[in-house]
Structure formats: C-alpha cells, structure tokens
Amino acid sequence: AQSVSQHNHHVILSEAASLELGCNYSYGGTVNLFWYVQYPGQHLQLLLKYFSGDPLVKGIKGFEAEFIKSKFSFNLRKPSVQWSDTAEYFCAFGGNTGKLIFGQGTTLQVKP
Amino acid sequence: GAVVSQHPSRVICKSGTSVKIECRSLDFQATTMFWYRQFPKKSLMLMATSNEGSKATYEQGVEKDKFLINHASLTLSTLTVTSAHPEDSSFYICSARGALEQYFGPGTRLTVT
Numbered sequence: 346a347q348s349v350s351q352h353n354h355h356v357i358l359s360e361a362a363s364l365e366l367g368c369n370y371s372y373g374g375t376v377n378l379f380w381y382v383q384y385p386g387q388h389l390q391l392l393l394k395y396f397s398g399d400p401l402v403k404g405i406k407g408f409e410a411e412f413i414k415s416k417f418s419f420n421l422r423k424p425s426v427q428w429s430d431t432a433e434y435f436c437a438f439g440g441n442t443g444k445l446i447f448g449q450g451t452t453l454q455v456k457p
Numbered sequence: 458g459a460v461v462s463q464h465p466s467r468v469i470c471k472s473g474t475s476v477k478i479e480c481r482s483l484d485f486q487a488t489t490m491f492w493y494r495q496f497p498k499k500s501l502m503l504m505a506t507s508n509e510g511s512k513a514t515y516e517q518g519v520e521k522d523k524f525l526i527n528h529a530s531l532t533l534s535t536l537t538v539t540s541a542h543p544e545d546s547s548f549y550i551c552s553a554r555g556a557l558e559q560y561f562g563p564g565t566r567l568t569v570t
Contacts, residue, residue, distance in 0.1 A: 379558075381561075387563070388562065388564075389501075389550070389552075391559075442506070443489055443491070443506075444491065444503055444506060445491070445501075445503065445559060446503065447493075447500040447503075448500060449499065449500045450500050
C-alpha cells in the first residue's frame with residue numbers, strides 16, 4: 346500500500362539553525378511529492394512540489410527539498426529558520442488521480 | 458492564489474442530528490474536490506473524492522451512508538454527516554483540485570455533544 350512516513354514528530358530549533366525534516370514514501374511507480382505547511386489557525390499551503398526533472402526543488406520562503414529515488418525520500422530543508430517558520434509541516438504523496446496521502450506531520454517550534 | 462472556502466468554520470450539534478458542511482472554490486472551477494478528516498495531533502486522512510456530476514469515491518473504511526457527499530456544481534461540494542455521534546467530532550478539511558495543485562479550505566471544526 347502507498348504510504349508516507351515523517352520521522353520527526355516534534356522539532357524544536359533556535360532561530361538561524363538549519364532545518365531538515367525527513368519524509369519517506371512507499372510506492373514503486375511515478376511519484377508526485379509535496380510539502381505543505383499549516384501555520385497556526387491557517388489553511389494548508391503548498392511549500393513546494395516535485396513531479397519530474399531536477400530532483401532538487403526550491404519552494405517558497407527559502408525552503409527546498411531533494412528527491413532521492415534510491416532512498417524513496419523527499420526531505421525538506423531550510424538553511425536558517427526564523428521564528429515565523431513555527432508551524433505544522435506535512436509531506437504528501439500524490440498519484441495521477443489527484444488524491445493525496447499525507448504523512449503524520451511534524452510540528453516545528455522555532456525559539457526566538 | 459486560488460481560494461477555497463468552507464462553511465461553517467465550526468459547528469456544535471447534538472448526537473443524532475445531521476450537519477452539512479460546504480466547500481466552495483471561489484475563483485476557479487473544480488471538477489474534483491477532496492474531503493479529509495484531521496484528528497488532533499494527527500495527519501489528514503482522505504475520506505472521499507468528490508466528482509462534479511457523479512458519485513463520490515470513498516476511501517476504504519469510510520461509510521458512504523454516514524458521510525454523504527454531493528458535488529452539484531463546479532464550485533461547490535457538500536459533506537453531510539448524518540446521524541452524528543460524538544466519535545464524529547473532528548476537523549474536516551476540503552480541497553479543490555486546480556490546474557497545477559490542490560487548494561485547501563480552512564477547515565470545519567465539528568463537535569457532537
């Protein structure tokens with residue numbers, strides 16, 4: 346069965362620290378991968394997505410993610426986090442139907 | 458970007474009653490919308506795919522007679538929780554499929570007493 350796993354459930358960082366959130370998926374075919382962010386009290390917003398091409402994907406707000414096919418991974422990174430990055434982060438996998446399968450989510454808390 | 462709205466944002470109902478939640482795409486047409494359920498501290502669980510003009514497709518384990526979905530127009534999908542029980546209390550989120558990505562609504566907090 347298709348699934349998405351996020352390894353970090355709760356991450357606490359100080360401002361300016363570097364961030365890496367792990368995401369692994371299980372599916373052998375063509376994949377569409379996404380990272381969404383949910384700021385407190387707000388909608389889910391798309392940070393970045395990978396469909397094909399360059400495996401290093403750059404998104405909004407300085408985030409990037411790298412698709413490593415051999416590791417079935419799509420980790421999210423940011424070199425220097427800010428207090429405003431405090432939010433819930435979700436990795437998701439999508440197929441041709443448009444359905445999204447979400448990981449468990451990671452709560453990021455950035456201390457000023 | 459595209460906007461998706463949900464109404465109501467929160468609702469409290471008594472056990473045994475039915476509740477309807479609306480999901481609207483405000484500035485684009487969506488032939489496909491999705492309904493998710495999010496439990497506290499948990500991820501989003503896809504409940505069903507709502508297709509304009511046809512029956513919804515439900516995920517395994519989701520009761521179609523309990524969660525009625527209607528997608529009568531290209532901008533509106535509704536989810537009706539019938540004969541609600543306390544275990545149906547949750548955060549329900551819809552999304553609408555745009556040209557390049559899905560756009561999510563703000564969610565509806567349902568509390569069944």
